[in-house]
């Protein structure tokens with residue numbers, strides 16, 4: 001069986017894993033001395049490690065081999081995603097993490113149903129990103145930031161905004177040699193002025209096809225098309 005993949009913010013030669021990750025190892029996986037683990041620090045280092053002690057809800061591990069690993073898109077992919085109501089952001093962050101998003105930035109937009117996000121929900125979104133990164137073999141952990149007013153989006157080197165009225169398709173406009181920022185609107189779509197602001201900041205409107213997608217579906221489609229254009 002493949003060793004369990006555990007996220008730790010820093011990998012030392014021998015150390016205690018504590019908190020949520022250790023509780024999962026102890027309660028769910030019933031970790032025992034001698035068990036093998038793969039550790040990753042979310043910043044490009046992975047390690048083969050062995051459990052050497054379990055005390056209460058903490059787990060001591062010894063690193064046997066450490067290596068640099070990279071299973072990331074060739075250039076960073078930032079996803080500016082409008083706040084969405086209910087559980088939709090969880091789906092978008094989970095699938096976006098699996099697909100290679102480097103950074104999620106949540107946006108306050110005019111036609112959104114959800115106008116704000118509670119700090120607890122933001123924290124849950126970050127945990128969803130960690131779980132998705134563990135399961136998909138990501139070597140870098142995407143940040144989940146915001147919420148940011150749409151007007152505060154900075155100028156980008158290369159950007160694509162999903163807009164059902166656009167004519168251009170992702171593969172026609174994306175330069176795979178440069179980092180890309182992507183933007184997806186809320187349930188009610190971006191307001192005209194918001195689209196204008198994004199275009200001024202360097203975003204090109206792109207279509208995702210003739211059907212109207214739910215925002216979380218659109219986010220996944222846009223990320224998948226961008227990473228496909230990156231050759232992944």
Ligand code: SAM
Pocket residue numbers: 161162163164165183184185186187188189190206207208209210211212213214215218219
């Ligand atoms: N009536 C809204 C509109 O016209 O924008 C529909 C909003 S849609 C439910 C939510 C978001 O998903 C949109 O703001 C857009 O970013 C993206 N989206 C959905 N379908 C799309 C498509 N076919 N092409 C481009 N973007 C799309």
